[in-house]
Amino acid sequence: MRTAILTASRRALGPAALLLCLLPLPGLAAAEGWLEVHADDGRLIAALPVPEGEAWCLEWNHSVAGFPVLDCYRHREGRMVLERSHLPDFAAGLDHIPGRGRQVSDGEGGYWIEAIDEPVPGNRYRLRVGSPEVNHRLLHEGRRLSLSDQAAGERVTIHLQTSATTP
Incomplete structure (x- = not known):
């Protein structure tokens, strides 16, 4: 019985609960940098340590063609910077804008x-998380965390917390 309750609790909480274990002591998060994903209701979906210089990507499946698309960011001098994107095809809505990076x-x-190399204003952006088929996911240090498993259809804010952005 106890095992069933623990298993059910883990399933209900999901990967976001595991990431909460990585939260630092007060004041430490701002110094090192944390990527946080919050639902509109304030619920913490994910929290990842992202020290200065470290990179992560947001990956999702194209809604028509179904292949993975990547936007990759880096914590650079206290800023969330969009460094590069991967597009496996010239499908609907996927093209290079001349003057914005090089293809x-x-x-x-x-x-x-x-x-x-575009800084993200305010180190945050809003995203409507896609269905399980779209499967928005964070890639960080070789791991994938599905935002769609936690918040499909919800609006979330993805925010890099640093000493420059933490109140």
Whole structure:
């Protein structure tokens, strides 16, 4: 019985609860940098340590073609910076905007847009999390965390917390 309750509790809380275990002592998060995802109701969906210089990506499946698309960011000097994007095809809505980075082949029929280097205003942006088929997910240190498993159909805010952005 106890095992069943623990298993049910883990399932109900999901991966976000595991990430809560990584939260630092008060004041430490701001110094090192944390990527936080909050639902509109204030619920913490994810919290990842992202020290200065570290990178992460938001990956999702294209809603028409179904292949994965990537937007990759870096914590650079206290800022969330969009560095590059990977687009495996020129499908609907996926194209390079001249003057915004440079397009290079990925060698497999798709392409990277490199050197975008755009700071994200306020170190945060809003996202409507896609269905399980779209499966918005964070990629960080070789791990994937599905936001769709936690908040499909919800609006969330993805925010890099640093000493410059923490009140």
